[in-house]
Amino acid sequence: MNEITINTNEKNQRIDRFLKKYMPEASKGFIYKMLRKKRIKLNNKRAKPNINLKEGDKIQFYMSTETINKFKEYKKVEDVVIRFKVTYEDENIIIINKPKGLLSHSAGNNENTVVKQLISYLHKRGEYDPEKEKTFIPAICNRLDKNTSGIIIGAKNNLALQSINESIRNGNIDKYYKCIVKGKVATDKELKGYLIKEPKTNKVDILGHEIKGSKKIHTKIKILNENKNFTMLEIELLTGRTHQIRAHLASIGHPIIGDLKYGDKKVNKYFLGKYKLENQFLHAYKIVLNGLDGKLDYLNNKKIVAPMDTKANIIKEELFGK
Incomplete structure (x- = not known):
């Protein structure tokens, strides 16, 4: 026995x-x-x-x-290069600022991902020992597209993982993004609609009415800076669907600069040539935690901000000033 x-x-x-x-x-x-x-x-x-x-x-x-x-499956920790920056950390959670070009996670075993880096980071610090854990592995609670930068929430223990995931499911964690879009956006607004994924193209379509297989989406946009050709927006993501922000903004005629899937080719070419911007200017810059109880209730009302990278700040300042 x-x-x-x-x-x-x-x-x-x-x-x-x-x-x-x-x-x-x-x-x-x-x-x-x-x-x-x-x-x-x-x-x-x-x-x-x-x-x-x-x-x-x-x-x-x-x-x-x-x-x-x-x-049993014996867990092996890979010693990988840590590319993310830590924005906030305590004994339960770690808030990661993910750079562009880094996958959140992968079904394969060969690519370096946020998940692999998180496990390696905690293992090196003595906060995770696979030989002592029977089943738990540090994990992330949200994901970002490979070429979207910004905040990812990591859980150091199962209590944090369960609590954060439940809070996200209940819509209690507010998520904000910054982006620059083509054109002058007239006013702050709320966008609602339905999103349906096209598996063959790995793109999504935005619809004004519900059809079979579509999912309801809700996006708030707020103007931060503007000139006659471009607008910098704060996006509050009220539903988190695949490519929601990118497709929703493109559907109203304001695609994100640099977006190769939903963007404007002429605009993208300009920013590629001048700034070497190879992908969408989209950054998950702020979260506000709420809906957490028990041992994680100390995190309620906590606001965490992750700065944009150097290239993004250069583009912002040249378009809109400091």
Whole structure:
């Protein structure tokens, strides 16, 4: 018999989901069979698959160590170059300022990503040890397009991951972006519509009415700076859909400069030639945290701002002044 004890990073999840993470090479059918036949017990009792784990619970495995090890996946931390900057950090969360050109995460194993860098960063600092963790791996709570820079929220423990994710789902974390668009935007406004993804082109279309497969979108825009040809906007993202900001602005005739998917080719060519701007001028610059309770309630009403990079600031100042 083998026994493990549930720690703070494993509590508040169903036992079947924990076991699937603990033994990822085992099928769900095998896990349910072991629970049903009492080959896996919780606190020396039969456990239903949907029972929630508490800190200090003990799980007994009535199977050989060799069998358990066959189903486990040993986590390896890659020593990668850290390209992000840290905007805020405490014992629970880390706010990353992601540079352009960096993937948030990847299904493949070869590319350097924010997730790999986060794990490597915490491992080097002694805040994450894969040999001590049964299932938890540091993770990010939101994503940005590869060529969009700015704020990504990282979770250092499972409590933070669950709390931040729930707050995002409930719409309690306010997210703001800065961008420069073609043309002079007349006034602050709210944009509403429906977005549908075109898998073949990896683009989205904005519709004025709902159709099957479309998703409702809501975007607020506020004018920050303007001249006769361009406008700098603050975008408040009220729904977070794929390419929402880029496509929504393009749909009203104000595409983001440098945007190769939804932008104006002539404008993009100008900014590429003058500033070497190779992608969209879009930066996730501010979040306001809310809706967090328990051990994370100290973060409520906290505003975090991540500065733009040097090239973005040069473009901004040349277009609109300091």
